[in-house]
Amino acid sequence: EIVLTQSPATLSLSPGDRVTLSCRASQSVSTYLAWYQQKPGQAPRLLIYDASNRATGIPARFSGSGSGTDFTLTISSLEPEDFAVYYCQQRSDWPPITFGQGTRLEIK
Amino acid sequence: QLQLQESGPGLVKPSETLSLTCTVSGGSISSTSYYWGWIRQPPGKGLQWIGSFYYSGSTYYNPSLKSRVTISVDTSKNQFSLKLRSVTAADTAVYYCARRKIGPPYYFDFWGQGTLLTVSS
Numbered sequence: 001e002i003v004l005t006q007s008p009a010t011l012s013l014s015p016g017d018r019v020t021l022s023c024r025a026s027q028s029v030s031t032y033l034a035w036y037q038q039k040p041g042q043a044p045r046l047l048i049y050d051a052s053n054r055a056t057g058i059p060a061r062f063s064g065s066g067s068g069t070d071f072t073l074t075i076s077s078l079e080p081e082d083f084a085v086y087y088c089q090q091r092s093d094w095p096p097i098t099f100g101q102g103t104r105l106e107i108k
Numbered sequence: 109q110l111q112l113q114e115s116g117p118g119l120v121k122p123s124e125t126l127s128l129t130c131t132v133s134g135g136s137i138s139s140t141s142y143y144w145g146w147i148r149q150p151p152g153k154g155l156q157w158i159g160s161f162y163y164s165g166s167t168y169y170n171p172s173l174k175s176r177v178t179i180s181v182d183t184s185k186n187q188f189s190l191k192l193r194s195v196t197a198a199d200t201a202v203y204y205c206a207r208r209k210i211g212p213p214y215y216f217d218f219w220g221q222g223t224l225l226t227v228s229s
Contacts, residue, residue: 001171032214034214044155044216046216049212049213050212050213055213055217056213087154094168095157095169095170096157096172097157098157099157102154
């Protein structure tokens with residue numbers, strides 16, 4: 001099973017800040033990694049697929065990069081609605097499909 | 109517009125079998141373009157993939173749950189169901205059904221709203 005480790009667990013930031021979230025895989029997943037955003041009481045929303053492709057309707061301030069075992073999600077300038085929990089997920093080697101444990105973005 | 113709606117009992121006793129149904133509208137679960145599956149999230153915790161199926165009849169399960177899980181399909185009702193046997197408190201979670209496309213974007217792009225299932229006597 002591929003284990004995804006996200007860091008940090010929590011980030012406290014302000015609107016307008018630039019933020020980079022990290023996801024590290026226990027073995028190479030090539031570029032078969034996605035990022036999701038989840039707000040309280042809601043289902044996750046797909047942001048980025050295959051490491052660097054924005055999903056339909058996702059603003060350009062969200063970008064992804066990486067390959068192999070190290071990936072990042074960058075939000076260029078935080079909007080108030082971006083404070084949420086972010087998860088990475090791999091599809092390289094399944095079953096099982098696996099998720100990271102999440103990074104919480106909170107308002108400073 | 110595609111919609112997925114989970115339904116279930118809300119409360120299950122320990123050692124019993126959990127049964128949930130996902131009703132899909134605005135799209136067909138018999139489509140060759142998608143996997144359909146279940147993901148759960150314990151309160152305050154992260155996401156765990158439970159299993160998925162493809163229209164051809166292939167099913168895929170998380171090895172950690174495989175001995176207790178069955179996903180079944182009713183194409184006449186455009187529904188699929190989850191059964192999880194011998195539940196414990198650790199199975200308390202919000203259960204989501206979701207669609208995963210075979211092609212881009214390849215990941216879970218449509219989700220139901222989720223249903224909370226509590227295991228308690």
